[in-house]
Amino acid sequence: MRTTGEILRETREALPTLVSSRDLKNEALRAISARLISETDNILKANRADVEAAGELYGSVMIDRLTLTEERIKDMAEGVIKVAELPDPEGRILSRVERPNGMVIEKTAVPLGVVAIIYESRPNVTSDAAVLALKSGNAVILRGGREAYRSNEAIVRAIHLGLRDAGLPEALVGFIEDTDHRSADELMEAVGLVDMLIPRGGAGLIRRCVERAKVPCIQTGTGICHVYADASADLDMTLDIVENAKTSRPSVCNAEEVLLVHKDIAKELLPRLKERLVDQRQAKDLVPVELRLDEKAREIISGTPAGPEDFDTEFLDYILAVAVVNDVDQAIAHIAAHSTGHSEAIITNDASNADKFTTLVDSAAVYVNCSTRFTDGGEFGLGCEMGISTQKLHARGPMGLEELTTYKYVIKGNGQTR
Amino acid sequence: MRTTGEILRETREALPTLVSSRDLKNEALRAISARLISETDNILKANRADVEAAGELYGSVMIDRLTLTEERIKDMAEGVIKVAELPDPEGRILSRVERPNGMVIEKTAVPLGVVAIIYESRPNVTSDAAVLALKSGNAVILRGGREAYRSNEAIVRAIHLGLRDAGLPEALVGFIEDTDHRSADELMEAVGLVDMLIPRGGAGLIRRCVERAKVPCIQTGTGICHVYADASADLDMTLDIVENAKTSRPSVCNAEEVLLVHKDIAKELLPRLKERLVDQRQAKDLVPVELRLDEKAREIISGTPAGPEDFDTEFLDYILAVAVVNDVDQAIAHIAAHSTGHSEAIITNDASNADKFTTLVDSAAVYVNCSTRFTDGGEFGLGCEMGISTQKLHARGPMGLEELTTYKYVIKGNGQTR
Numbered sequence: 164m165r166t167t168g169e170i171l172r173e174t175r176e177a178l179p180t181l182v183s184s185r186d187l188k189n190e191a192l193r194a195i196s197a198r199l200i201s202e203t204d205n206i207l208k209a210n211r212a213d214v215e216a217a218g219e220l221y222g223s224v225m226i227d228r229l230t231l232t233e234e235r236i237k238d239m240a241e242g243v244i245k246v247a248e249l250p251d252p253e254g255r256i257l258s259r260v261e262r263p264n265g266m267v268i269e270k271t272a273v274p275l276g277v278v279a280i281i282y283e284s285r286p287n288v289t290s291d292a293a294v295l296a297l298k299s300g301n302a303v304i305l306r307g308g309r310e311a312y313r314s315n316e317a318i319v320r321a322i323h324l325g326l327r328d329a330g331l332p333e334a335l336v337g338f339i340e341d342t343d344h345r346s347a348d349e350l351m352e353a354v355g356l357v358d359m360l361i362p363r364g365g366a367g368l369i370r371r372c373v374e375r376a377k378v379p380c381i382q383t384g385t386g387i388c389h390v391y392a393d394a395s396a397d398l399d400m401t402l403d404i405v406e407n408a409k410t411s412r413p414s415v416c417n418a419e420e421v422l423l424v425h426k427d428i429a430k431e432l433l434p435r436l437k438e439r440l441v442d443q444r445q446a447k448d449l450v451p452v453e454l455r456l457d458e459k460a461r462e463i464i465s466g467t468p469a470g471p472e473d474f475d476t477e478f479l480d481y482i483l484a485v486a487v488v489n490d491v492d493q494a495i496a497h498i499a500a501h502s503t504g505h506s507e508a509i510i511t512n513d514a515s516n517a518d519k520f521t522t523l524v525d526s527a528a529v530y531v532n533c534s535t536r537f538t539d540g541g542e543f544g545l546g547c548e549m550g551i552s553t554q555k556l557h558a559r560g561p562m563g564l565e566e567l568t569t570y571k572y573v574i575k576g577n578g579q580t581r
Numbered sequence: 582m583r584t585t586g587e588i589l590r591e592t593r594e595a596l597p598t599l600v601s602s603r604d605l606k607n608e609a610l611r612a613i614s615a616r617l618i619s620e621t622d623n624i625l626k627a628n629r630a631d632v633e634a635a636g637e638l639y640g641s642v643m644i645d646r647l648t649l650t651e652e653r654i655k656d657m658a659e660g661v662i663k664v665a666e667l668p669d670p671e672g673r674i675l676s677r678v679e680r681p682n683g684m685v686i687e688k689t690a691v692p693l694g695v696v697a698i699i700y701e702s703r704p705n706v707t708s709d710a711a712v713l714a715l716k717s718g719n720a721v722i723l724r725g726g727r728e729a730y731r732s733n734e735a736i737v738r739a740i741h742l743g744l745r746d747a748g749l750p751e752a753l754v755g756f757i758e759d760t761d762h763r764s765a766d767e768l769m770e771a772v773g774l775v776d777m778l779i780p781r782g783g784a785g786l787i788r789r790c791v792e793r794a795k796v797p798c799i800q801t802g803t804g805i806c807h808v809y810a811d812a813s814a815d816l817d818m819t820l821d822i823v824e825n826a827k828t829s830r831p832s833v834c835n836a837e838e839v840l841l842v843h844k845d846i847a848k849e850l851l852p853r854l855k856e857r858l859v860d861q862r863q864a865k866d867l868v869p870v871e872l873r874l875d876e877k878a879r880e881i882i883s884g885t886p887a888g889p890e891d892f893d894t895e896f897l898d899y900i901l902a903v904a905v906v907n908d909v910d911q912a913i914a915h916i917a918a919h920s921t922g923h924s925e926a927i928i929t930n931d932a933s934n935a936d937k938f939t940t941l942v943d944s945a946a947v948y949v950n951c952s953t954r955f956t957d958g959g960e961f962g963l964g965c966e967m968g969i970s971t972q973k974l975h976a977r978g979p980m981g982l983e984e985l986t987t988y989k990y991v992i993k994g995n996g997q998t999r
Contacts, residue, residue: 179917179941260962266951268961275973276943354791358973373772377792379974400996407998499597521991523597525694533684533994542999543686543990544678555693555776555987556797557975569973572961573939576951578818580825581960 164340167349171304171356174277174337178302182274185253185300187329192247192294195325199240199290202321206236209317210286217310224414228284229311239290239318242547246294249546252564253300266576272568274300276358279350280549281306281372283364286314292361293322293336295549299567302335304357306350308364309342351376361562363550366477381562382554386416386505387477388535391494391520393511394425398432400532401510402439405483407534408508409440409452414479416551417506417538421474421484423494426459429487433463440483450481459487474501491516495523502526504553506535527553527560582758585767589722589774592695592755596720600692603671603718605747610665610712613743617658617708620739624654627735628704635728642832646702647729657708657736660965664712667964670982671718684994690986692718694776697768698967699724699790701782704732710779711740711754713967717985720753722775724768726782727760769794779980781968784895799980800972804834804923805895806953809912809938811929812843816850818950819928820857823901825952826926827858827870832897834969835924835956839892839902841912844877847905851881858901868899877905892919909934913941920944922971924953945971945978 181188199206210231217229255272262268278301282288289305296303307315316338323333339346350357351372360380362372372380390408392401408419424432440452454466455473466485473484474497488494491509498507508530509520517531528538538560540548545563552558558566599606617624628649635647673690680686696719700706707723714721725733734756741751757764768775769790778798780790790798808826810819826837842850858870872884873891884903891902892915906912909927916925926948927938935949946956956978958966963981970976976984 182941183937262960262962266955273943374795379972381974397996403996403998411999517993519601523600525691526989528990528992531991531993533992533997534999536999537684537992537997538990542680544680554797556799559987560990569977571944572946572956572978573949574946574951574955575935575949578815578821579951579955580821581829581952581954 167339167341167346170337170339171277171353173334174302174304175356177332177334178276180332181297181300181302181335184331185251187331188251188297188300189247191297191326191329191331192243194328195290195294195322196240196243196247198321198325198328199236199243199318202317202324203233203236206314206317206321207231207233209313213311213313221310225284225310229286229314231286231314235287239287243290243294246298246547249298249564252298252568257570264576264579266574266579269573270570271573272565273571275567275569277302277304277356278359278361278567279304279306279353279357279378280361280363281347281350281368283308283368284311286311286318288363289315289318290322291547292549293319295547295564295567297335299564301567302337304337304339304350306339306346307342312342347371348375351378351380354378361550379557381550381552381558383550383552384416385477385503385553386418387420387475387501387503388417388505389421389423389498389502389507390419390535391423391488391491391498391507391509392425392428392432393491393509393513393516394427395512395516396425396428396432396510397512398428398435401432402435404508404510404532404534405436406439408536409483410444410449410481411536413481416477417535418479419483419535420476420478421486421501423486423488423497424460425491425494426487426489429460430463433460433485436485437464437466453482455482455484457486460485477503491519495520498524498526504555505551506530506538508533508535527551585757585759585764588755588757589695589771591752592720592722593774595750595752596694598750599715599718599720599753602749603669605749606669606715606718607665609715609744609747609749610661612746613708613712613740614658614661614665616739616743616746617654617661617736620735620742621651621654624732624735624739625649625651627731631729631731639728643702643728647704647732649704649732653705657705661708661712664716664965667716667982670716670986675988682994682997684992684997687991688988689991690983691989693985693987695720695722695774696777696779696985697722697724697771697775697796698779698781699765699768699786701726701786702729704729704736706781707733707736708740709965710967711737713965713982713985715753717982719985720755722755722757722768724757724764725760730760765789766793769796769798772796779968797975799968799970799976801968801970802834803895803921803971804836805838805893805919805921806835806923807839807841807916807920807925808837808953809841809906809909809916809925809927810843810846810850811909811912811927811931811934812845813930813934814843814846814850814928815930816846816853819850820853822926822928822950822952823854824857826954827901828862828867828899829954831899834895835954836897837901837953838894838896839904839919841904841906841915842878843909843912844905844907847878848881851878851903854903855882855884871900873900873902875904878903895921909937913938916942916944922973923969924948924956926951926953945969
């Protein structure tokens with residue numbers, strides 16, 4: 164087994180070849196796509212071994228995330244072609260000034276260098292992350308979860324074959340062979356070898372990265388998302404949005420976890436909410452939503468009494484914490500105290516309250532009259548995403564290709580001195 | 582004395598007032614400028630006490646940095662007015678898309694929130710940092726050095742009076758009263774209270790921040806800047822640029838520390854370099870530059886033999902490390918191994934080597950045929966600067982007002998669900 168340090172150094176050394184071969188990038192992506200198809204049998208075989216080993220240890224949601232099919236591999240390969248067709252994020256001139264002394268200063272988008280990603284379960288992240296990194300001119304270090312090791316390794320083999328087909332070094336996509344905690348810690352501390360670290364996974368992994376990382380790190384994903392129904396909210400719209408935000412895919416980070424209701428509409432809205440999310444879903448044989456209610460909400464409808472921790476929990480499940488608030492200011496203050504800065508929505512017909520909410524709520528995405536579920540690179544028109552940043556430095560919200568670049572100033576003169 | 586924690590919480594609580602009072606920002610800056618003038622006597626008195634106390638402990642360069650005069654305070658006040666006149670970096674629409682479902686997504690520049698700065702000696706940083714932060718809609722936490730404590734306190738008093746004149750809370754500019762290491766460490770760990778930390782000072786402070794900080798931190802300043810004289814370099818231009826880059830202000834981060842010379846021009850260039858930087862300067866009663874030469878350079882001229890550490894040292898002094906290289910590739914490789922990513926220059930008449938150098942050298946500013954000394958917010962036309970970032974995430978190179986903002990996505994719909 165090669166050590167994490169060896170892999171990091173090989174990838175760093177391969178980087179200049181990519182930087183000076185921008186014209187080969189799309190050719191490499193097309194070759195990778197073809198190799199994913201031609202390697203399908205090997206990938207499926209490796210995946211079956213992972214799934215069998217996982218079967219005894221993990222639940223069905225995890226098994227579903229882990230399992231590959233011929234169809235899913237075809238989707239991965241098609242995804243690679245779509246990324247190849249996106250505009251090149253490298254080399255964009257972000258600004259250009261000619262100074263009075265004749266110097267021309269161009270602020271130019273350039274790759275970050277080596278991007279590392281630590282992720283769990285889903286093997287398709289292996290090809291998504293590698294391909295987004297390559298398209299933006301970066302080398303990449305992949306460190307997947309133990310449970311998907313064989314699948315990831317087989318996918319990386321296809322990627323390496325594709326790179327070789329295009330005449331690029333395999334080391335541009337470095338695959339960490341060691342899947343215990345130590346290798347993740349080594350990535351967090353690889354100053355000078357890793358230019359950006361993206362942890363994609365559970366809250367524990369992300370916390371560990373933020374606390375330990377000595378390399379630049381992007382905090383991603385955790386979403387305690389709020390919907391606030393204002394006094395003037397259209398109640399039908401509110402119910403549609405809350406049902407969508409809560410139940411269309413409760414396990415994802417942009418799902419709603421908390422509903423705040425203005426006191427003036429609580430008496431009318433809450434009984435209808437219970438009917439929609441509990442009674443009607445039960446009648447349709449769908450999983451009913453467990454409502455965890457604050458004291459004021461419990462005066463109107465029945466449900467589980469909410470403990471204080473319920474307003475600070477990313478449930479990722481059919482559970483919704485509900486509180487009644489006095490006005491938009493109290494809603495904004497509640498969000499400031501409890502949000503993770505991911506996505507929040509206001510449902511209102513009052514333009515000045517909408518304005519106040521979008522101005523004062525300090526989250527990556529702030530919605531007026533639509534569902535929080537739209538926070539996603541594809542839905543935002545970015546074409547793809549590497550993860551969703553909940554921090555404010557460098558990138559915020561869905562990270563597409565542009566967020567995988569930095570810039571440099573290139574200054575041309577003819578002898579200017581200061 | 583108020584604790585650092587108390588000050589941080591007060592500033593965080595004051596922030597929403599600023600976010601919802603964008604229209605008052607410039608009024609506040611003008612009031613601060615006026616108060617700096619009207620408080621001149623108090624500031625000078627406090628500064629004299631700092632200078633007297635420092636006199637026994639520090640050298641003359643430090644005393645010069647610390648000392649304020651009526652003229653310098655007037656410059657500070659005028660600097661504030663200039664910042665007030667710059668365009669507002671808040672509220673810029675960075676992109677706008679209307680999605681097929683009718684949702685409108687605006688990527689909008691917004692303040693970061695609370696920006697903290699840890700700095701040393703120069704009291705004018707107090708007003709510069711506060712004013713840049715306020716102009717970009719941020720609250721600020723100032724933590725200056727012990728040796729300038731009284732001066733900083735007096736300047737902050739003027740700023741607080743100006744804020745009060747404009748009807749804004751004083752706590753928007755938080756001044757840390759404790760100047761020992763503990764308060765700096767508290768800022769580095771103030772997760773949720775500090776949105777961006779900028780250390781401005783010596784290499785030790787910056788290293789400590791990068792290693793300890795749990796809040797987002799910008800690595801600034803350290804500059805081991807290289808000038809590479811290519812085979813086709815104009816020798817007169819090279820000498821002008823090297824003299825400027827090395828001697829115009831050796832104590833600053835954009836000064837040259839290393840000269841790399843192509844072997845084909847070394848025999849002609851190096852004797853002229855010695856004449857220009859050593860002999861002519863001595864004749865003019867200027868400080869001569871100490872040349873620290875690698876083996877090949879010592880075959881051509883005399884000088885101090887360079888130890889390996891000389892190519893990894895930010896001298897900030899009249900010292901220049903000199904090495905002879907075989908070609909542009911070796912120069913680029915040397916820079917990759919030894920640079921801090923600040924500023925590098927190539928002197929050449931070969932367009933393809935210039936292109937290779939600007940593409941492969943991975944620094945904030947890469948120059949062709951001009952001096953590294955231009956890496957500066959004012960010289961780049963940004964109007965001002967908060968510091969010079971040598972990292973790649975969020976901001977690179979001089980940080981002006983735009984670099985003190987982040988963005989949020991504001992999405993408006995009429996009931997869209999996913």
